[in-house]
Amino acid sequence: MKTRHILFAALALSLFACNSAPEVETFKVNVNLANADGQMAYLQRDGQVLDSAVITNWEAVLDAPVGNGTETYGLMLKGWRRAFSFFTDNTDVTLEGDAQNPNAIVVTGSEAHERLMVFTEGFDEYDLQMDSLSKMLKEAKAAENQKEVKRLQQELDDMEELQKMYCFDYVWDFPADPVAHYVLYRYKWAFGPCEMRNMIDNIRQNDSAVETYNLVMAEEYVEKQERVQAGQPIIDFTQNDPDGNPVTLSQLAEGKLLLVDFWASWCPDCRKANPDVVAAYQKYHEQGFDVLGVSFDTEKAKWLAAVEKDGLTWTQVSDLQGWNNAAGALYAISFIPQNALIKDGKIVARNLEGAELMEEIDRQIAR
Numbered sequence: 001m002k003t004r005h006i007l008f009a010a011l012a013l014s015l016f017a018c019n020s021a022p023e024v025e026t027f028k029v030n031v032n033l034a035n036a037d038g039q040m041a042y043l044q045r046d047g048q049v050l051d052s053a054v055i056t057n058w059e060a061v062l063d064a065p066v067g068n069g070t071e072t073y074g075l076m077l078k079g080w081r082r083a084f085s086f087f088t089d090n091t092d093v094t095l096e097g098d099a100q101n102p103n104a105i106v107v108t109g110s111e112a113h114e115r116l117m118v119f120t121e122g123f124d125e126y127d128l129q130m131d132s133l134s135k136m137l138k139e140a141k142a143a144e145n146q147k148e149v150k151r152l153q154q155e156l157d158d159m160e161e162l163q164k165m166y167c168f169d170y171v172w173d174f175p176a177d178p179v180a181h182y183v184l185y186r187y188k189w190a191f192g193p194c195e196m197r198n199m200i201d202n203i204r205q206n207d208s209a210v211e212t213y214n215l216v217m218a219e220e221y222v223e224k225q226e227r228v229q230a231g232q233p234i235i236d237f238t239q240n241d242p243d244g245n246p247v248t249l250s251q252l253a254e255g256k257l258l259l260v261d262f263w264a265s266w267c268p269d270c271r272k273a274n275p276d277v278v279a280a281y282q283k284y285h286e287q288g289f290d291v292l293g294v295s296f297d298t299e300k301a302k303w304l305a306a307v308e309k310d311g312l313t314w315t316q317v318s319d320l321q322g323w324n325n326a327a328g329a330l331y332a333i334s335f336i337p338q339n340a341l342i343k344d345g346k347i348v349a350r351n352l353e354g355a356e357l358m359e360e361i362d363r364q365i366a367r
Contacts, residue, residue: 028093029051029088030092030093035099035100045072070212089113122166234347240318242304253343258341258343261277264322273337291314
């Protein structure tokens with residue numbers, strides 16, 4: 001009888017072992033952030049939350065399941081516009097810094113992230129030079145020194161092109177590096193669909209089976225970009241105006257030349273561009289030109305205050321979802337301001353500004 005009990009016990013243990021889920025291997029993400037006590041820290045991967053913890057005495061420890069070693073992780077706190085991205089190499093890492101300056105967070109313990117930091121240092125050098133040029137350009141404009149304005153504007157344009165090629169070269173030279181795939185997707189706003197497609201093809205030629213999250217997202221993005229270039233039919237959408245009334249793009253555009261203007265009250269470049277759109281509207285509205293503003297705001301009061309202050313008298317819509325604006329996703333908007341000029345159900349031009357906007361409107365109305 002005793003032997004029988006032992007056999008039953010052994011059988012029960014073996015059945016329990018077979019039915020138990022295998023233990024998931026994990027590693028630690030150690031967070032050490034000033035000015036973050038009491039805040040919830042969220043660990044993300046591929047857009048999904050993996051773990052969360054309250055930061056206490058500047059510290060929190062998050063658990064991450066081991067992946068394939070190519071993943072980009074994100075740390076998100078309330079009030080941040082976007083998650084802080086980092087690599088881990090499937091080993092314990094430490095994130096140190098100040099919650100009020102997430103871009104300056106330092107990551108230790110990951111060789112892949114060290115490569116990203118080397119790239120970022122070079123990228124930021126271009127930003128510093130462009131900031132200096134922008135300041136001098138502003139002073140030249142104030143002094144009405146047109147010769148200097150022209151020279152500095154050309155120098156600024158050249159520097160932007162150099163920064164863009166710095167990104168392109170990194171992606172092209174290191175097609176197998178998941179950091180390069182992150183660079184490709186993170187700085188996609190700098191490239192047109194053809195350039196994006198060339199970089200993706202180069203990566204695929206190096207390894208046709210590679211499937212990092214950033215590469216997949218870049219491919220989806222460029223497919224959307226190709227779908228909304230000049231000559232393509234519009235993608236229809238409906239969003240509410242400030243009074244809650246639904247506005248449908250195709251209905252508003254019927255019989256008009258319509259500029260779909262993607263912007264936000266919190267976007268400095270958008271606010272700088274608004275006077276040009278106002279001038280175009282005032283000049284051509286009576287001739288059949290109209291504008292539809294699509295706001296990437298999240299706070300209705302700030303959105304409407306900017307509309308009034310900037311004199312945006314045309315139709316405005318928003319779903320108040322910020323960067324997750326549904327219409328923005330349809331048109332592959334990765335930065336603002338952007339716009340699409342549409343006529344007869346088709347996109348006739350993209351991202352016009354200043355004199356170029358006026359010239360294209362004039363040309364389309366004359367047709």
